[in-house]
Amino acid sequence: MKKYSIGIDIGGTNTQTALVSESGEVLEKKVIKTKDYPNYTDYIDTLCEIINQYKESQKDIIGIGIGAPNANYYSGIIENAPNLIWKEDLYIAKDLQEKVNLKTKVTNDANAATVGEKIYGGAKDLSDFIMITLGTGLGSGFYVNNKLVYGFTGSAGELGHIIIEPNGRTCGCKKKGCLEAYCSASGLVKTYQEISYSVEANLTAADIYSKAKAGNISAAIAFDKFTDKLAVGVSNAILITSPEAVFIFGGLANAEEFVIEPLKEKVNSLLLANFRNKTKILKSSLPESDAAILGAASLVFEL
């Protein structure tokens, strides 16, 4: 009998749920508004109702996987996530597991995407790889010896906050010179604004990609600086874990000619000779629309 997992992707605005099979079919997707539940207990009750509906499908559901900001794999706790309305520590794994009697695992969004790439994406046959998610911020996950690296604390894989420019740009985390301050959607917008003296409001990374494709020099330079910095972050990571591949996920990964292609060359130039041309740099093969839910669900099928 085919095995299924319930994937739950918790975001500040929406919470998505779905039944996901071992082979990656996404069924019965549902969405609730996270902010409709100022009381966390009501939120959990609603999730339990949804889970019980899934259980009525008579499918062989073996567990629940949750991707959430600031979620810790070891403790099962969401710790003071800035984008969620509940400010206390949320014992979400325990809370759900007790009520619906299904083994429940949680981790943060980037780690969930990384496991998703392993179970459903381009990393199926790889023991050692790195996933980088380029979105509002820069998230990452590391596979070493066929296992996701959680580390001693459960918080490993914060490539977005390594310092690549001492005393550089101030990051959202308050530190200076973090990779994320440059290599994220907002980082790209900021770089473009610095170069072009633009005061356009609500400019997005997608706008800058359109401009670059249309031949706008400032936009092209912004991407060039973006990949200069990203190459430092990626080559530093490669020198530490020597992965077979680095996957780039997120909207910016679609800007292949401005992100993936230049990145390959720049990373190589920053590696030691015995590392060059060994690690593939690839666009993630997770389908973008279902990536978060596939990532969450995949936790259940992880080794």
Next chain:
Amino acid sequence: MKKYSIGIDIGGTNTQTALVSESGEVLEKKVIKTKDYPNYTDYIDTLCEIINQYKESQKDIIGIGIGAPNANYYSGIIENAPNLIWKEDLYIAKDLQEKVNLKTKVTNDANAATVGEKIYGGAKDLSDFIMITLGTGLGSGFYVNNKLVYGFTGSAGELGHIIIEPNGRTCGCKKKGCLEAYCSASGLVKTYQEISYSVEANLTAADIYSKAKAGNISAAIAFDKFTDKLAVGVSNAILITSPEAVFIFGGLANAEEFVIEPLKEKVNSLLLANFRNKTKILKSSLPESDAAILGAASLVFEL
């Protein structure tokens, strides 16, 4: 019956060998001059003679562990090591194993020291830790999930060559701004010379430590800059693998008040809030005189 390993530490000048017990007793240490053997085959023959003498001891010898520059764990090959006289690829693991019929493992010096810290040193009970060896260069090894990280290529753990200062000081590897260019014995000397305009010949890191202890301001500033850079490298590594401890090994680790103590504070200031005060920064507890041989021998007892 107590189990033994034969440890072989291959350096440009000397090759050390010893019988090492599971519990870390170092017996029958021998030293030959590596440069006395311009012909690699003669070198291997001499090592085999020594190994056969060890075998005559009637002890339960279960294998041979070798630490050597540029040695690859997967292939068992020493690849074009700049400090060795033989320039071809050396199939040293295979060559010895065939002649003396003992399972033989090789890895580079820093990885060997890391396994040594795990088997014989302060990391016995740790699954996740980092070892940093401060010598002429900066070497490192990473334990994740109770295993040394070799990565896809077998070359993982090159923290010394992550870039921490874009377009910074030129490193021995020809790249610019590597951690090792600042945080090594030679890097410290160079920093001191830049600050003091010193033209003293043959200045060593130990001399600068003596000066700093005696109140020399330039020497103290050189150490301050040294730990500024080392803190970037160490915090970047912590953000990636989230280890329980970082061990600092080598002569400079003895300069505790100028290296280990300031490093603790500086690393903390560069970490994300949820990483602070979690990873211990410790001096290696491997005895310095036998560290290389213990590290090499420990490969045999590794999981």
